[in-house]
Amino acid sequence: MYFSLLIAGFGGGTVRGLLGFIKHQYSYKNVGFDLPYFFAMSFLSGIIGVLVAVAIANAGFNIAGVEYVSPGLAFIIGYAGGDFMESLYKIILEKFSLGKKQ
Numbered sequence: 001m002y003f004s005l006l007i008a009g010f011g012g013g014t015v016r017g018l019l020g021f022i023k024h025q026y027s028y029k030n031v032g033f034d035l036p037y038f039f040a041m042s043f044l045s046g047i048i049g050v051l052v053a054v055a056i057a058n059a060g061f062n063i064a065g066v067e068y069v070s071p072g073l074a075f076i077i078g079y080a081g082g083d084f085m086e087s088l089y090k091i092i093l094e095k096f097s098l099g100k101k102q
Contacts, residue, residue, distance in 0.1 A: 005057055006050055008071035012078025013049020017042045020086065045082045052081025 021038060025031050056077050057069040069077070 004071040005053055005069060005074040008074035009050040009053025009078035009081075010046040011049070012053070012075040012080075013082045014042050014046040015075075016049065016079045016082035016086075017045025020045075020082075046078075048082050048085050049078025052084070053077045056081075 021041065025033075053069065053074040057074065060067075066073070
């Protein structure tokens with residue numbers, strides 16, 4: 001059961017990374033495709049998804065009356081965790097860049 005949570009969390013994080021990459025590719029003109037960077041970022045997103053899914057599973061939260069984290073829920077948590085980490089990174093980056101201008 002725990003192995004399936006790891007796979008699902010990794011899958012959710014990886015899907016989040018892939019969608020972010022596709023969004024970046026279509027947002028800008030003449031964006032090159034760097035295969036090693038693509039694989040590295042997809043893997044990193046998957047690892048973040050695993051970490052968040054495992055953290056939620058071990059925290060013992062009761063989500064909608066369910067006391068355990070199913071693989072489907074781990075996938076969603078992995079996806080949302082990657083999105084959360086990306087947003088947190090943007091907030092921190094913006095805070096430091098605003099601090100340097102003043």
